[in-house]
Amino acid sequence: EAGVAxxxxxxxxxxRQSVAFWCNPISGHATLYWYQQILGQGPKLxxxxxxxxxxxxxxxxxxxxxxxxxxxxxxxxxxxxAKLEDSAVYLCASTPGSWEKNTGELFFGEGSRLTVL
Amino acid sequence: xxxVEQSPPDLILQEGANSTLRCNFxxxxxxxxxxxxxxxxxxxxxxxxxxxxxxxxxLSATTVATERYSLLYISSSQTTDSGVYFCAGxxxxxxxxxFGTGTxxxxxx
Numbered sequence: 001e002a003g004v005a006x007x008x009x010x011x012x013x014x015x016r017q018s019v020a021f022w023c024n025p026i027s028g029h030a031t032l033y034w035y036q037q038i039l040g041q042g043p044k045l046x047x048x049x050x051x052x053x054x055x056x057x058x059x060x061x062x063x064x065x066x067x068x069x070x071x072x073x074x075x076x077x078x079x080x081x082a083k084l085e086d087s088a089v090y091l092c093a094s095t096p097g098s099w100e101k102n103t104g105e106l107f108f109g110e111g112s113r114l115t116v117l
Numbered sequence: 118x119x120x121v122e123q124s125p126p127d128l129i130l131q132e133g134a135n136s137t138l139r140c141n142f143x144x145x146x147x148x149x150x151x152x153x154x155x156x157x158x159x160x161x162x163x164x165x166x167x168x169x170x171x172x173x174x175x176l177s178a179t180t181v182a183t184e185r186y187s188l189l190y191i192s193s194s195q196t197t198d199s200g201v202y203f204c205a206g207x208x209x210x211x212x213x214x215x216f217g218t219g220t221x222x223x224x225x226x
């Protein structure tokens with residue numbers, strides 16, 4: 001079974017530029033998450049999708065971050081314009097079933113490491 | 118949301134030693150997982166353990182939900198066990214999994 005796929009693995013940009021990350025979850029997984037992990041910290045949830053609907057985006061900085069999952073499968077996370085403090089690893093995860101059933105083990109992709117200069 | 122505390126923050130072991138990592142939650146949780154983040158950054162599921170005890174090889178975990186903590190045991194540690202161990206939990210009707218700050222483990226020869 002293929003795992004969660006993410007791209008690009010690494011990205012270096014200058015502040016005020018834009019960047020987009022892509023995630024393809026495990027086949028059949030209804031719930032998709034984007035986490036931000038700053039060096040030395042635990043992952044922090046940015047946004048959670050159930051199929052193509054947003055369940056939780058309370059910690060997404062909506063003035064510069066956006067995410068979509070139009071067809072309920074793959075997802076993109078965009079940052080525009082980037083700030084220095086956005087330097088982090090952006091992790092995508094998916095889980096089978098709906099979050100309400102609390103059955104879901106989270107499966108993570110390898111992450112996309114962003115450096116903002 | 119819930120708060121998650123992990124201890125110790127750092128741990129250095131000699132190969133072959135045993136260790137116990139702890140995770141405390143500020144409130145009851147109904148979804149609890151342990152992860153290992155390897156030196157390349159990949160987060161790997163270790164256990165999904167909202168309650169009870171599970172074992173997988175040299176690793177085992179116990180969650181005492183009523184007392185809001187979970188323990189991860191590593192026996193006969195190996196250098197490949199090095200990395201950061203995270204616990205994460207979800208409480209009540211919350212939809213998101215909240216991570217602790219991790220325990221950084223280094224296993225030396």
